[in-house]
Amino acid sequence: MKPRATSRWFIRGQARPGRPKLVCFPHGGGSAAEFVRWSRRLPDVDLSAVQLPGRGSRLSEPVLSGMAELVAEVVDAMPTTEPYSVFGHSLGALVVYEVTRELRRTGRRLPERLVVSGFPAPSTRRSEPPVHHLPDSELIGEVDRRHGGLPPEIAAHPELTAMVARYLRADYQVLETYEWRPEPPLPVPLTVFGGRDDAIGEAELRAWQEHVTGAITVRHFPGGHFYFREHEAVVLRALAAVVRTTAAVNRAA
């Protein structure tokens, strides 16, 4: 039996044994580190976050550039023995949706709640011109133009440009080669978070409704695609409340 790769894939925030678990999935080009930093403002949450290969301590590993292989590896390493909720931002929202569908296919424990952020319902997604074939600096420039969030200093360091472009390209290839296939809606409560000034429309966020059986909640926050960086305390208070309430409702049942 091959060893489970949980420790490479799932990075722990500050240890909070006994608190409701939340597993976070980063945006394209993102890192588990950002969620580890959230931990200090989520005192009632036992947080962990997915770290994809090709970045951070997994820098030397081959990148994954297709949704199917990425989802299979995540599901293989994912701890599901205890109840948990999931949060995914942008590409992470799409990945966590596909991970949940794969968990259902393989008969594993589903999350108690899905929180998806900054990403339109997979069934409604418009296709933008692909960027994953662009040369390194154009790729970084175009992603930053669309969504922001990439430090301008990257361009000043050629080695850094190459390092970032490698995993950013892989993440965008996952996104741009993804094809949504219909499946019955998931029996999982769903909350949608979004930034008011993000380019994603209200209707595209509301359309997440068709992917789950229950009613969804949509929460708008001030700010753009990375609204949670603009108003971290407000967003994390809301996220903590969602996770806590979900766990409390299920324990009481």
Next chain:
Amino acid sequence: MNADELDLRAWLRTFVADVLDIGPEEVDPGAPWESLGIDSAMTLVLVADLSVVLGRTVQPIEVLTAPTIDAVVEHLVAVEAVGGERP
């Protein structure tokens, strides 16, 4: 001031402690950067501060290719010892 004189490990643990709002003694110098909340964007902040402290330009890649605080300290002390990579 060179890397031998400065307690680099203590400086790095304090940097991380400030990011995570914990005590420096709680920061594991053998833990991967992402478990300490440090990604490539935070690394840019870290190397800017570290460059001032060391009096030489530390490249982001020097930190990003060293997986832990201990590995960065080992690298920086070795670079200082051979007197190389000064601007």
